[in-house]
Amino acid sequence: MTLLSEHFFQRENTQAIAQELLGKLIFSEIEKGKLVGGIIIETEAYLGGEDRACHAYNYRRTHRTEPMFGPGGQIYVYLCYGLHHLLNIVTHGEGVPHAILIRSLQPTHGLDIMQQRRLFKGHKQKKALTKGPGALAQALGITRECSGRKLEKGFLWIEDRGTLVEANQMGISPRIGVDYAGPDAQLPLRFYIKGAILN
DNA sequence: CGTTGGATCTTCT
């Protein structure tokens, strides 16, 4: 198994990286002693200054978007709809605000811990542990305090265990929930492993 | 099954 290095994320082809992340393992031990993780099965690419769907469109630089302007391998987390944290991995070099949204996992490690984290918040039982970006961040214990930190073993990291996703197993579609982005909403920048997203 | 609406709050205008 190989830990994915910063170099991996500092390459310039964000779409290719988003595709390569499919089948990789992501781990979180943000809470010490609580190791959780799973296989990445769905990603979306956000292409920085030229992408209307990206928070950093037109190189809009704010406190929130700042991590995206850093070098690849950093973490960008932000709050959506007031209640969901969304996990992104920054790519490309410094000053180019590309990022990849991790949308879904197939849970493999620490299922009991994820189950617990998904319990409270008023509701009773959750079905999917890590299907959907908000759910996934909750199961991994990610909050926006992680935003701006680096991927790091023992905190939050990604490993390659040699899983290969064949081209015919990969699905491509427009990104979810970005209708406001005009023509960019149609771009085929969402990637997923066919059949894996269904429960 | 598919569709609908409520929860909830940071961020930027």
Next chain:
DNA sequence: GAAGATCCAACGC
């Protein structure tokens, strides 16, 4: 002051 890279349960069929 408005909008938003969502989730879930409750409906209606």
